[in-house]
């Protein structure tokens with residue numbers, strides 16, 4: 001053996017740079033299920049099962065192609081607990097210290113590998129459209145790093161939905177059309193589900209035995225675990241769900257967990273699908289006249305815009321990004337995030353669905369669980385660990401900027417130009433949660449008032465100095481100042497009541 005070739009659980013792509021560079025005749029592929037990776041936050045059992053099963057399928061496919069693979073199972077005797085430990089073990093076995101790897105998606109692992117007594121060659125991860133150098137070049141000298149401008153560059157670079165130099169349809173962004181609330185629709189398809197095969201069943205038993213106590217339900221397990229299955233999921237989405245993606249992107253329904261969302265992020269993030277491939281498929285549907293432009297553009301923007309942009313930010317900002325706390329929030333994450341009782345129907349639903357599916361769509365993450373945590377002043381570090389643990393698609397390079405930056409404003413406004421906070425009105429408008437809630441969204445004060453209504457103003461007052469001058473928030477401060485004083489007092493004391501209950505561990 002000449003070199004070890006490291007392939008991690010989120011690098012399951014045939015075209016991975018380390019695999020392209022490796023030599024089938026003389027290199028050994030190292031894949032390992034290690035406790036450190038499954039255990040550094042209490043991952044959802046479905047997420048662990050997805051990654052382990054996809055790894056085992058991928059390893060089998062590599063072997064079938066003729067590669068030599070040294071694969072360590074979680075329960076193998078003598079298995080080390082860390083990636084570096086496994087590399088060292090294989091290195092000793094084969095008397096080799098040279099390692100070929102593709103850049104990892106987390107500072108913690110990059111540092112561990114860099115500090116290891118091995119000679120590691122890290123290749124760029126070119127499964128992304130924008131290299132880290134290209135992102136830095138784009139960011140250099142800009143006062144603000146707005147996603148919208150970055151996105152236009154990515155459109156030009158990929159040629160997706162372009163007509164020469166101009167954006168298709170004459171506009172870069174059709175988001176304006178994408179704000180419709182949804183209604184129950186019995187005919188709406190659901191995302192594609194797959195029946196576990198023998199390999200997956202074996203993994204499910206292992207995960208049940210080892211991680212059965214983690215937050216989250218393991219069964220039923222329906223995720224795709226191979227590239228072939230993931231491609232079928234993509235095809236199904238493109239044919240049956242994409243057309244409504246734009247219109248209902250921000251909608252939430254208690255009876256429909258997925259609406260028109262693709263649920264492709266778990267597959268994209270572990271490497272079973274490629275971003276350009278899925279966007280090209282989406283573009284084709286639009287070109288064939290089968291889906292409207294706002295659906296195709298909206299979807300493509302999420303993938304070549306947001307997804308690439310947050311990765312650029314994560315690596316540009318450096319390892320301390322997850323520790324940022326610009327607003328100085330320090331409240332413990334309320335127990336209801338781990339399934340504890342709550343009277344707030346919206347939060348209860350988002351968490352219950354998270355427990356069952358290891359999935360919630362963007363607006364549930366941003367405007368329900370994220371919004372509540374931000375209004376309540378929850379420690380962003382604790383919230384970050386929660387998002388990283390509970391979603392099947394959560395890997396730090398994409399989760400942290402979404403949580404720390406977009407959702408919690410803890411990076412001081414690098415990603416979001418203003419904090420994503422709202423009163424209950426937004427949730428009432430975009431969902432059917434409020435009709436079944438113990439609180440009243442119409443009530444602005446009093447015992448039964450929606451906690452979002454109370455906490456919204458408390459947040460605004462707490463951070464008045466910082467946000468008053470923000471042109472997009474000034475109007476809110478003027479509204480507050482016009483309210484009569486008794487009402488303002490009642491709002492703030494109502495908010496205090498909610499916060500005290502959270503601190504006392506009482507049900508909110």
Ligand code: FAD
Nearest residue numbers: 261262263264265302307361362365366393394399402407
């Ligand atoms: P769709 O709605 O179908 O969107 C299509 C694709 O666009 C997604 O598959 C995803 O790859 C991409 N995308 C959409 N929005 C974003 C975004 N803001 N950032 C990056 N990619 C995006 N996404 C993750 O992949 N992993 C995470 O750990 C993660 N954590 C998040 C935490 C918070 C607090 C918030 C607000 C958002 C987070 N997101 C994360 C972004 C987004 O919520 C998910 O990508 C999306 O819900 C995945 O479901 P989907 O595949 O059905 O998406």
Ligand code: SF4
Nearest residue numbers: 344346424434437450
């Ligand atoms: Fe959520 Fe408030 Fe609506 Fe209840 S009333 S579902 S807490 S927004």
